[in-house]
Amino acid sequence: xxxxxxxxxxxxxxxxxxxxxxxxxxxxxxxxxxxxxxxxxxxxxxxxxxxxxxxxxxxxxxxxxxxxxxxxxxxxxxxxxxxxxxxxxxxxxxxxxxxxxxxxxxxxxxxxxxxxxxxxxxxxxxxxxxxxxxxxxxxxxxxxxxxxxxxxxxxxxxxxxxxxxxxxxxxxxxxxxxxxxxxxxxxxxxxxxxxxxxxxxxxxxxxxxxxxxxxxxxxxxxxxxxxxxxxxxxxxxxxxxxxxxxxxxxxxxxxxxxxxxxxxxxxxxxxxxxxxxxxxxxxxxxxxxxxxxxxxxxxxxxxxxxxxxxxxxxxxxxxxxxxxxxx
Amino acid sequence: xxxxxxxxxxxxxxxxxxxxxxxxxxxxxxxxxxxxxxxxxxxxxxxxxxxxxxxxxxxxxxxxxxxxxxxxxxxxxxxxxxxxxxxxxxxxxxxxxxxxxxxxxxxxxxxxxxxxxxxxxxxxxxxxxxxxxxxxxxxxxxxxxxxxxxxxxxxxxxxxxxxxxxxxxxxxxxxxxxxxxxxxxxxxxxxxxxxxxxxxxxxxxxxxxxxxxxxxxxxxxxxxxxxxxxxxxxxxxxxxxxxxxxxxxxxxxxxxxxxxxxxxxxxxxxxxxxxxxxxxxxxxxxxxxxxxxxxxxxxxxxxxxxxxxxxxxxxxxxxxxxxxxxx
Numbered sequence: 001x002x003x004x005x006x007x008x009x010x011x012x013x014x015x016x017x018x019x020x021x022x023x024x025x026x027x028x029x030x031x032x033x034x035x036x037x038x039x040x041x042x043x044x045x046x047x048x049x050x051x052x053x054x055x056x057x058x059x060x061x062x063x064x065x066x067x068x069x070x071x072x073x074x075x076x077x078x079x080x081x082x083x084x085x086x087x088x089x090x091x092x093x094x095x096x097x098x099x100x101x102x103x104x105x106x107x108x109x110x111x112x113x114x115x116x117x118x119x120x121x122x123x124x125x126x127x128x129x130x131x132x133x134x135x136x137x138x139x140x141x142x143x144x145x146x147x148x149x150x151x152x153x154x155x156x157x158x159x160x161x162x163x164x165x166x167x168x169x170x171x172x173x174x175x176x177x178x179x180x181x182x183x184x185x186x187x188x189x190x191x192x193x194x195x196x197x198x199x200x201x202x203x204x205x206x207x208x209x210x211x212x213x214x215x216x217x218x219x220x221x222x223x224x225x226x227x228x229x230x231x232x233x234x235x236x237x238x239x240x241x242x243x244x245x246x247x248x249x250x251x252x253x254x255x256x257x258x259x260x261x262x263x264x265x266x267x268x269x270x271x272x273x274x275x276x277x278x279x280x281x282x283x284x285x286x287x288x289x290x291x292x293x294x295x296x297x298x299x300x301x302x303x304x305x306x307x308x309x310x311x312x313x314x315x316x317x318x319x320x321x322x323x324x325x326x327x
Numbered sequence: 328x329x330x331x332x333x334x335x336x337x338x339x340x341x342x343x344x345x346x347x348x349x350x351x352x353x354x355x356x357x358x359x360x361x362x363x364x365x366x367x368x369x370x371x372x373x374x375x376x377x378x379x380x381x382x383x384x385x386x387x388x389x390x391x392x393x394x395x396x397x398x399x400x401x402x403x404x405x406x407x408x409x410x411x412x413x414x415x416x417x418x419x420x421x422x423x424x425x426x427x428x429x430x431x432x433x434x435x436x437x438x439x440x441x442x443x444x445x446x447x448x449x450x451x452x453x454x455x456x457x458x459x460x461x462x463x464x465x466x467x468x469x470x471x472x473x474x475x476x477x478x479x480x481x482x483x484x485x486x487x488x489x490x491x492x493x494x495x496x497x498x499x500x501x502x503x504x505x506x507x508x509x510x511x512x513x514x515x516x517x518x519x520x521x522x523x524x525x526x527x528x529x530x531x532x533x534x535x536x537x538x539x540x541x542x543x544x545x546x547x548x549x550x551x552x553x554x555x556x557x558x559x560x561x562x563x564x565x566x567x568x569x570x571x572x573x574x575x576x577x578x579x580x581x582x583x584x585x586x587x588x589x590x591x592x593x594x595x596x597x598x599x600x601x602x603x604x605x606x607x608x609x610x611x612x613x614x615x616x617x618x619x620x621x622x623x624x625x626x627x628x629x630x631x632x633x634x635x636x637x638x639x640x641x642x643x644x645x646x647x648x649x650x651x652x653x654x
Binding site for chain 2: 026027030031032033034035036037038040042043044045046047048049050051052053054055056077078080081083089090091092093121122123124126127128129131133135137138140142145147148149213214215230
């Protein structure tokens, strides 16, 4: 059986040519603390996400995809703030130290970390029910953060990428909805391997193109309500303008509406911006390789109004995911 | 049942007069990321610890003491680096949102946080087997960190406070060893409510009195070996000079030696310093209200030699705690 210290050394401590970029930390894994010096004048953006077996992923989930996903959800929080990824810590509770699982998990984790130049600088390992907690650090210039409370009445409402395929995959796994194998595989990849919109977030914040932003983890409607509450504003959302994922796009309208508006696990950005920025936002989207779609308007009157393609009110029973509401 | 968002708002989001000091973060709880700007020119010291039920604490543990302890173990990592506490994130997996438990947990957590001027700036809550992951942020001047690899041959070896009472309490709870009620209560307080040696760590690092330091969480011998390995040195440790906790001090010698040298859960500092600093270290100890004891010497020859009060070699079977070795 691997010891705790061997485990860290073997799977999570990297040095020399294996490292994709020069180390950002003044001191990394192996002491009581890591030491990190942000670039002069920059703020640190910090976020923590905890993923639990049977809650955020299935028992027996593919370890490589899990390594990707647990970092992706944290990178997505940096993207939603417009921060550049710098480093992260990993705390891991494992039922046992399984070398094959650890090798795959680390491979998935570091592949995504290297893609974003984000360095593992410390953490903790312990025995316990499988639980993965990553705290991520980014940096951004003061005043550039895409805050939830920064929407302005009259702003356009935008969505990156596509929505709903992750929720569709879940419905398929749960046998709530029948999908053929190819569709299940394609939608499942979207659920297991989300692509955090880091480049788009950086472009929106760096050039101050957007006002407010949030990443869509619990479902668009629920997450959008956080922006509206923080900004003390309302919105009109055209549900039929929401960009469905390629698998969901081939399903019936009622399912499309439901899973686009409140699917969850999308890790797309929902952001608001002044109408004068439309051209610049489309250019930023092309430059960052991320599609964006205009799906509504921020208004002064509180509340979220869902409308169809004709502007008629829709009475959908939608809500975001709440970890304790279903308890 | 409380929702996830109500839970955070009610128990963990504080503002205005409840807050013991002005907020350090540019943006705290409630957005995708917190924003933190370190003082100009300072490094951030970062550490993560994950505490798991039945592993780090008993099922049904007192929630207030648990709130204290899970922050204390992280503050102890900052102390061992000589960093000043600034802020922390809290990720919490809970089997259910129990208001009484949450109120007590938050009370214990914030009492210690306020004592050290350390602000909760973000985190995550989810449903799952009880798991508490805190990531803590401190700051210190570049070059001042008390690193594990900084010991020098000829250094004195020092220990703060007292050792072994936490391990003795565990032996009592496990019925491995009989303690009367008063002794069990007193030793148990030491196990449940460790006092992180933040003031001492700051004094040692700020005035550059010490070279290497580590906090004793897994047992002195095991933790000291991390300093020796990182510094590529050895040590002679006088086991009979180790300062036993007041309850352990009244127990037989064999138990005193065992639990002082390898008890675990002590959260004292083990540090090395040049002999010329003895007076200054004793003065810093008095100024920070923390006893310190000289217990050995760092030597050039690798390996850890345990000796008794007469300098004779002791052949004790001791080792630090490893989370996976006992699996």
